Amino acid sequence: MEIKKAAAAGTMESNDAMIMIEPGDGELEIFVDSVVARQFGKQIERAVMEVLSQYEIEDAHVLVRDKGAVECTLKARCETAILRALKED
Amino acid sequence: MNKRAESLGAAMKKAGIQNGMTISFHHHLRNGDYVMNMVLDEAAKMGIKDLTVQASSVFDVHQPIIEHIRNGVVTGIETNYMGAKVGKAISEGILDRPVRFRSHGGRPDAIEKGRVKIDIAFVAAPCADASGNANGIYGPSACGSLGYACADAKYAKTTIVVTDYLAEYPLSPASIEETDVDYVVVVDKIGDAAGIVSGTTQITRDPVGLKIAETAARVIEHSGYLADGFSFQTGAGGASLAVTKYLKPIMKRKNVSGSFGLGGITGYMVDMLREGYFKKLMDVQCFDLKAVESLKTNPDHIEVSASRYASPGVISACVDHLDAVILGATQIDTDFNVNVHTDSNGYIMGGSGGHSDTAAGAKLSIIVAPLFRARLPIIVDRALCVSTPGNTVDVLVTQRGIAVNPAREALRKRLTDACLPVYDIGELKEMAEKITGKPDDIELGERIAAEVEYRDGSIIDKIRCVK
Amino acid sequence: MRSMLFIPGNNPGMLLNADVHGADAMILDLEDAVSPDQKDAARILVRNAVRALDYQNGKLVIRINPIGTPFFDDDLQAVVPLSPDYIMPTKVDSAEYIKALSEKLDLLEAECGLENGKISIIPLIETAEGIENAFAIAKADKRVKALFLGAEDYSADLHAVRSKQGDEILYARGRILNAARAAAIDAYDTPFTDVNDEEGLEKDASLAREMGFTGKAAISPRHITAINAAFSPSKAEIQYAKEVLEAIEEGKRLGKGAVSLRGKMIDKPVVDRAKRVIEDMLALGLGGDDE
Known part of the structure; x- marks a missing residue:
């Protein structure tokens, strides 16, 4: 599906993540900034990828600012951001 | 005898401070302590190098020590606790010689048994008399107990009491006694009361x-x-x-x-x-x-x-x-x-x-x-x-x-x-x-940032630098 | 259930620990604890949390936004597939509200392959009209298993001043309780809102227990221990329960079909109740040698 506009979901509180998504330049770019990057960096990227592919998103910039969110939280924030970004005004 | 020195620098000269010495500090003033920074600044000014800081704890307030390490004034730290700010610099490998960690019980034992030799002990004292009797219960920088300073005062070759509240002789009670004190210096302030003790300690609401x-x-x-x-x-x-x-x-x-x-x-x-x-x-x-x-x-x-x-x-x-x-x-x-x-x-x-x-x-x-x-x-x-x-x-x-x-x-x-x-x-x-x-x-680095000495004197673990 | 703990639906940290505070039920809240522009986020977060965290300690209640708001249908769509023990509709003022909700649940349960009637309802009654219709609400549908009083909105609706001793809600408490008991269902009391007043909480909880409430809701995890204690069985109840279970064991050993205690037959509800009492006792750590 096509990202129509920039959108964000989540917060910068501990245990949460803020995920921002916007239309890309023809491919998927994910940038992860996490307080637990050393321990969970790869798992975070994998979780975000999973949600993006569920919604068949292949062209977007995604920025994950993670404050130690567990996987179910990350995926929820990602899904919310996608749904918001897919909505036409 | 007159133990008073007119300034911190004068006291340090009288104590014969030299390159390569071990100088000690207690942490009763916690994150409000001015004394360690004052002493290291003074030593740097005097051109002293290669000091080992033997401190019962190093707090975030002691961040200036990082600069003194860079400049070769301080080349060793031995302590029982290190706050995150100095700790980060140490973990990044700023010090060639690994930090030596001890415990609150292991440190005085090492001092008393002679495994640690202190050349000059600087005892920050919220209240002291001119002969060096000192306690922590009076004065604007009152911190209470001075328990961590006792072994230092007794076993250091030279002991300097640093106070901002001079009392009449003889001060009582005396947590540190005049028998162990060589010099007394009065400074404007030994610490920031707000960082020394909190008003009340609140129980967590989490x-x-x-x-x-x-x-x-x-x-x-x-x-x-x-x-x-x-x-x-x-x-x-x-x-x-x-x-x-x-x-x-x-x-x-x-x-x-x-x-x-x-x-x-x-x-x-x-x-x-x-x-x-x-x-x-x-x-x-x-x-x-x-x-x-x-x-x-x-x-x-x-x-x-x-x-x-x-x-x-x-x-x-x-x-x-x-x-x-x-x-x-x-x-x-x-x-x-x-x-x-x-x-x-x-x-x-x-x-x-x-x-x-x-x-x-x-x-x-x-x-x-x-x-x-x-x-x-x-x-x-x-x-x-x-x-x-x-x-x-x-x-x-x-x-x-x-x-x-x-x-x-x-x-x-x-x-x-x-x-x-x-x-x-x-x-x-x-x-x-x-x-x-x-x-x-x-993944951690190969270099050793610190060694942890267990209370019995054995090395229980080594802490690696962070990559 | 003695205690029901509110957990804000858009707070990941609190959702992670929702089931550690000893509450008999947790109410994951999509309504007042979530601002209107975050309803979508909370819905998805609650869904993921329930699926991933698999809460074991306690019943699961999900509080949804009122009928007539743009959130009501979306909430139900998101919540029913999770098969919570209870849904808590808000601002319930009539039997028709409950009937409309139950019909939607029939459809959604069928869609999700859930057994019809699996999800129960605890209506939150928090308006003057709702209080007057309490009995009709209680009897509106077989899914309704309890009534729950929300005193904050209710006292505002009355133009009353909300107070700690709660004289202004005495009528509502009595009315809810009577309606619930007349319909043979449970009744839950409104939360005590001063997080720091432990003594006030204990008073408020024991008043509710003495009035006949089944349990009480809480907005702070720190209230759960006191609420559980207030709504737990007394020493005499525990003693009786132990005797019942001992008599049953003794009866089994002797191969007796029917067992009596203190001159009364022990039938299944008595045994079940005794078991519940002992479970509550163990959960609370009561009944030791020196208590």
């Missing part, structure tokens, strides 16, 4: 912390150690202090008359003394104004030296009489080894303090910690640093359950019989990882 504390109190209740004569130590932070909130009604209900409270003392322990839950407080460090006031006025509130508090090398120390101690952890491994030196990324941000001493001395040592902080599980296969060996740790209390050291089978049975949620530590680990996922192992 519901998970409270849940852990409540469970820990029930562990004590059913451990078999809660009887007349009960003695107790707990820290000032997080869930630790909150344990007293839940222990009080249990002691009341069971009509237990405690004997003493030990350690760093908070207003909460002072209340328990006043209300008769304990007969004495033995105080090596005051955490708040209420504790300072109580030490000053209540004869049952006793100042103890670090050596008497926790040394393994004396005939007996307070920790050897301790029934229960509540301690924290940044990590605990499945063998119950506890890390309080580094964070989960390997950066130094703490130290033993009295952790390993009280764990070894107390009949019941309880670690209180949440199962995970943010996404990081507390229980790991292998602690990044063994600060306190697992064979001295008895119980881990988390918000979802308790684990008992397998070596303490009788204790485990008592707690299980009391219907407390007892699990195998591996089960608790799985419970956490089910929620957080399993963290990847982190």
Whole structure:
């Protein structure tokens, strides 16, 4: 599906993540900034990828600012951001 | 004789400060301390190099030491605790010689046995007379007990008392006595009162912390150690202090008359003394104004030296009489080894303090910690640093359950019989990882940033630099 | 259930620990604890949390936004597949509200392959009209298993001043309780809102228990221990329960079909109640040798 506009979901509180998504330049770019990057960096990227592919998103910039969110939280924030970004005004 | 020196620099010259010396400091002024920074600045001005700082603790306020390390003024640090700001620089490899960590009990033992030789001890004193009798209970920078300074004053080749509140001779009580003091310097301010002690120490409001504390109190209740004569130590932070909130009604209900409270003392322990839950407080460090006031006025509130508090090398120390101690952890491994030196990324941000001493001395040592902080599980296969060996740790209390050291089978049975949620530590680990996922192992550098000396003098672990 | 703990639906940290505080039920809240522009986020977060965290300690209640708001249908769509023990509709003022909700649940349960009637309803009654219709609400549908009083909105609706002793809600408490008991369902009392007043909480909870409430809701985890204690069986109840279970064991050993205690036959509800009492006792750590 096509990202129509920039959108964000989540917060910068501990245990949460803020995920921002916007239309890309023809491919998927994910940038992860996490307080637990050393321990969970790869798992975070994998979780975000999973949600993006569920919604068949292949062209977007995604920025994950993670404050130690567990996987179910990350995926929820990602899904919310996608749904918001897919909505036409 | 006249011991007064007109300035800090003059006192340092009189003491014969030279390249390569070991100079010592206590940490009773905690994050409000000015004295270590003043001394190092002065030494830098005098062109002194290659100093070893022997400090009972290094706090964030001591960040200027990083610059002195860069400039070669300081080339060694030995301490019992290091705050995160200096710790980060050390973990990044700023110091060639590894930091030597000790415990609050191990340090005075090393000094008294001569394993550590101090050339000049700088004793920050909230109140002193011109002959060097000093205490921590009077003056604008009052901090209470001066317990961590005693061995330094006694065993250093030269002892300089630094005060901002000069009293008439003879000052009493004298935590530090004139017999051990060579020089006295009066400065404008030895510290920032706001950073020395807090007004009141508040119990955590975090519901998970409270849940852990409540469970820990029930562990004590059913451990078999809660009887007349009960003695107790707990820290000032997080869930630790909150344990007293839940222990009080249990002691009341069971009509237990405690004997003493030990350690760093908070207003909460002072209340328990006043209300008769304990007969004495033995105080090596005051955490708040209420504790300072109580030490000053209540004869049952006793100042103890670090050596008497926790040394393994004396005939007996307070920790050897301790029934229960509540301690924290940044990590605990499945063998119950506890890390309080580094964070989960390997950066130094703490130290033993009295952790390993009280764990070894107390009949019941309880670690209180949440199962995970943010996404990081507390229980790991292998602690990044063994600060306190697992064979001295008895119980881990988390918000979802308790684990008992397998070596303490009788204790485990008592707690299980009391219907407390007892699990195998591996089960608790799985419970956490089910929620957080399993963290990847982190990669550390080859270089050694610090060595951890256990209270018996052996090296228990080495802390690597962070890549 | 003695205690029901509110957990804000858009707070990941609190959701992670929702089931550690000893509450008999947790109410994951999509309504007042979530601002209107975050309803979508909370819905997804709650869904993921329930699926991933698999709450074991306690019943699961999900509080949804009122009928007539743009959130009501979306909430139901998201919540029913999770098969919570209870849904808590808000601002319930009539039997028709409950009937409309129950019909939607029939459809959604069928869609999700859930057994019809699997999800129960605890209506939150928090308006003057709702209080007057309490009995009709209680009897509106077999899914309704309890009534729950929300005193904050209710006292505002009355133009009353909300007070700690709660004289202004005495009528509502009595009315809810009577309606619930007349319909043979449970009744839950409004939360005590001063997080720091432990003594006030204990008073408020024991008043509710004495009035006949089944349990009480809480907005702070720190209230759960006191609420559970107030709504737990007394020593005499525990003693009786132990005797019942002992008599049953003795009867089994002797191969007796029917067992009596203190001159009365022990039938199944008595045994079940005794078991519940002992479970509550164990959960609370009561009944030790020295209590």
